Amino acid sequence: MNQAWGLIAAVPALLVMIAFMYRQGAMPGVGAIAAAGMTIVIGALLFWS
Structure with a gap:
């Protein structure tokens, strides 16, 4: 989960x-x-997964 949050934070x-x-x-x-x-x-899918 931590890796997903890192990718979500990188979207902007x-x-x-x-x-x-x-x-x-x-x-x-x-x-x-x-x-x-x-x-x-991709960011939305990671956020909801």
């Missing part, structure tokens, strides 16, 4: 990194949306 940092990569042009919009969506879904 991952979202900031995805937004930064998108703004720098390193990631297309569709890829940024997909990565953010997957990050949120």
Whole structure:
């Protein structure tokens, strides 16, 4: 359970990194949306498990 909480706590940092990569042009919009969506879904599943 401790590892899951660590990953849940990292979700905001991952979202900031995805937004930064998108703004720098390193990631297309569709890829940024997909990565953010997957990050949120994985964080939510870990939270509820």
